[in-house]
Amino acid sequence: xxxxxxxxxxxxxxxxxxxxxxxxxxxxxxxxxxxxxxxxxxxxxxxxxxxxxxxxxxxxxxxxxxxxxxxxxxxxxxxxxxxxxxxxxxxxxxxxxxxxxxxxxxxxxxxxxxxxxxxxxxxxxxxxxxxxxxxxxxxxxxxxxxxxxxxxxxxxxxxxxxxxxxxxxxxxxxxxxxxxxxxxxxxxxxxxxxxxxxxxxxxxxxxxxxxxxxxxxxxxxxxxxxxxxxxxxxxxxxxxxxxxxxxxxxxxxxxxxxxxxxxxxxxxxxxxxxxxxxxxxxxxxxxxxxxxxxxxxxx
Amino acid sequence: xxxxxxxxxxxxxxxxxxxxxxxxxxxxxxxxxxxxxxxxxxxxxxxxxxxxxxxxxxxxxxxxxxxxxxxxxxxxxxxxxxxxxxxxxxxxxxxxxxxxxxxxxxxxxxxxxxxxxxxxxxxxxxxxxxxxxxxxxxxxxxxxxxxxxxxxxxxxxxxxxxxxxxxxxxxxxxxxxxxxxxxxxxxxxxxxxxxxxxxxxxxxxxxxxxxxxxxxxxxxxxxxxxxxxxxxxxxxxxx
Ligand SMILES: Nc1ncnc2c1ncn2[C@@H]1O[C@H](COP(=O)(O)OP(=O)(O)OP(=O)(O)O)[C@@H](O)[C@H]1O
Ligand SMILES: [Mg+2]
Numbered sequence: 001x002x003x004x005x006x007x008x009x010x011x012x013x014x015x016x017x018x019x020x021x022x023x024x025x026x027x028x029x030x031x032x033x034x035x036x037x038x039x040x041x042x043x044x045x046x047x048x049x050x051x052x053x054x055x056x057x058x059x060x061x062x063x064x065x066x067x068x069x070x071x072x073x074x075x076x077x078x079x080x081x082x083x084x085x086x087x088x089x090x091x092x093x094x095x096x097x098x099x100x101x102x103x104x105x106x107x108x109x110x111x112x113x114x115x116x117x118x119x120x121x122x123x124x125x126x127x128x129x130x131x132x133x134x135x136x137x138x139x140x141x142x143x144x145x146x147x148x149x150x151x152x153x154x155x156x157x158x159x160x161x162x163x164x165x166x167x168x169x170x171x172x173x174x175x176x177x178x179x180x181x182x183x184x185x186x187x188x189x190x191x192x193x194x195x196x197x198x199x200x201x202x203x204x205x206x207x208x209x210x211x212x213x214x215x216x217x218x219x220x221x222x223x224x225x226x227x228x229x230x231x232x233x234x235x236x237x238x239x240x241x242x243x244x245x246x247x248x249x250x251x252x253x254x255x256x257x258x259x260x261x262x263x264x265x266x267x268x269x270x271x272x273x274x275x276x277x278x279x280x281x282x283x284x285x286x287x288x289x290x291x292x293x294x295x296x297x298x299x
Numbered sequence: 300x301x302x303x304x305x306x307x308x309x310x311x312x313x314x315x316x317x318x319x320x321x322x323x324x325x326x327x328x329x330x331x332x333x334x335x336x337x338x339x340x341x342x343x344x345x346x347x348x349x350x351x352x353x354x355x356x357x358x359x360x361x362x363x364x365x366x367x368x369x370x371x372x373x374x375x376x377x378x379x380x381x382x383x384x385x386x387x388x389x390x391x392x393x394x395x396x397x398x399x400x401x402x403x404x405x406x407x408x409x410x411x412x413x414x415x416x417x418x419x420x421x422x423x424x425x426x427x428x429x430x431x432x433x434x435x436x437x438x439x440x441x442x443x444x445x446x447x448x449x450x451x452x453x454x455x456x457x458x459x460x461x462x463x464x465x466x467x468x469x470x471x472x473x474x475x476x477x478x479x480x481x482x483x484x485x486x487x488x489x490x491x492x493x494x495x496x497x498x499x500x501x502x503x504x505x506x507x508x509x510x511x512x513x514x515x516x517x518x519x520x521x522x523x524x525x526x527x528x529x530x531x532x533x534x535x536x537x538x
Contacts, residue, residue: 163401170398173387179349180381182373182402182450 002134007253013141014210015249016148020203021226022233022241023152024196030172030236031192034092038079038099040222041106042197043204046072047214048110050205051119061122061209068208069201075106076197080190103219110216117215124209144206151199152242158195159238168192172236200226228268232275234285243283247271300325301377301454301485306355308338308345315341317509318355323454323502325360328476328486330496332530333506339489340382342506343458347379348372359454374402378452382459382489384443388432392423395431395442399449409449416445419475437468444475448484455479457488461495473499493530497521 021040028036050068053059059067083098124140131137159165170178171188178185204222208214225248233244251271256264275282301323308316315338323329333339344350346357348369357364364372378399387395396416400409417424420441426434431442440460447455457476461469469492477499480486490496496503503520505513513526520526 179369
């Protein structure tokens with residue numbers, strides 16, 4: 001029982017970073033109705049720039065964070081420009097396939113610039129875990145959880161209380177109608193990519209600073225965790241993304257403890273499968289419905 | 300005055316508009332009739348900037364609109380109420396109206412215009428916090444009209460506002476069209492319901508297979524035999 005609770009605590013903490021990755025994914029999916037497989041790899045590029053300034057210039061954690069986030073945003077916009085902007089509405093598969101190609105390109109670029117396999121990251125927190133009776137709370141995990149909740153609340157506020165948020169939601173609802181209302185849809189899409197990449201960059205920083213290292217595999221890892229958490233929580237829902245991340249984290253932490261790492265990954269997929277069968281829209285997502293006719297030009 | 304001249308628009312190899320020219324008088328209601336697939340929606344979407352014309356000019360009071368982005372066209376004073384309404388289903392009625400005013404920055408003016416919309420469409424007021432996707436078809440049409448009006452257009456384009464609505468609601472929509480026009484808005488509307496259109500419109504155009512094949516006043520329209528048969532249901536043909 002003690003183990004179960006402790007695993008659940010640890011799972012919530014790592015799961016909050018999955019939730020942030022899912023949040024970015026869901027923003028891009030919302031405006032584009034397409035999967036951006038290069039989402040994780042663009043965060044990886046940001047993280048590589050982060051470790052570069054850390055190793056080469058001995059930059060402090062704050063600088064590393066800023067560089068990681070800005071790098072993720074630039075890489076995210078690069079992906080948007082190459083894989084999403086030129087594709088006609090309805091060419092969703094073309095965008096997905098080209099985002100896969102860019103994934104390979106970004107990974108190769110990272111390996112070329114920094115050929116060794118792992119690079120260090122500044123630690124998120126060096127304080128000892130806080131003890132509560134038999135339970136331990138890692139300080140970096142607490143920071144991660146707090147950041148995830150604050151960021152998702154911030155994004156939710158931005159979407160529902162600001163002018164640019166209105167433009168984004170209108171674009172998500174119906175791009176043609178958004179054009180007709182006088183909304184600059186292109187700007188809204190670029191903003192969505194930038195925001196998603198910034199959230200992903202922060203999530204990436206939190207995870208890597210907890211591990212204190214980054215590898216080229218991080219891109220794939222981030223895409224998978226974000227994608228699975230998004231699908232569990234529900235496409236297009238911000239609270240859903242966070243919830244999906246937390247659920248995934250808790251299930252992973254417990255299965256890792258009780259059954260080992262192979263079964264952990266297997267169970268993550270079983271969980272996803274069960275969600276898709278029982279609640280195809282995800283835990284908090286809209287039930288999938290026939291896409292309403294959005295007219296001719298799309299975004 | 301609003302004028303399109305020699306507009307050509309294509310979908311891939313299909314030429315949907317084959318050189319369309321027409322004029323819309325300021326302060327009047329102009330109606331575009333035509334069978335399914337004639338290209339009426341294509342023309343509306345082209346004017347609104349959603350589709351780019353291959354050729355031709357679109358002018359509002361001398362300003363050239365062709366090639367501008369849809370948002371620029373809205374800010375120049377042209378708003379389209381699209382076919383099938385296209386409200387933002389997961390946004391509230393109020394947010395739909397706010398989105399319609401996106402090009403405007405005058406907060407106070409926007410708020411007072413929202414109140415004016417609520418006065419004109421009381422059912423929208425009752426449902427202002429309701430998601431637009433849950434409104435009835437008629438209410439969604441009212442919302443689509445109100446959303447377009449929020450940009451304070453000089454020229455209001457409407458693509459089949461009566462589509463799929465019950466006769467009573469259609470009458471209400473046409474009453475609103477006449478009212479808007481009395482208040483000074485120029486209206487250019489696509490309508491299949493020629494009987495309703497005859498009650499309000501000042502000028503008619505007929506489009507067939509991407510071309511304008513008739514233009515005239517309501518009187519001339521009612522006299523034209525071919526149109527009689529196709530759009531008004533001639534007694535001879537019926538009897
Ligand atoms: N997205 C599209 N891709 C290819 N062809 C299209 C597309 N949209 C319309 N068309 C074609 O262009 C022509 C004109 O269509 P349009 O929708 O403008 O007609 P319409 O007059 O509005 O018809 P309706 O009265 O049925 O609304 C039709 O032949 C149609 O098949
Ligand atoms: Mg049409």
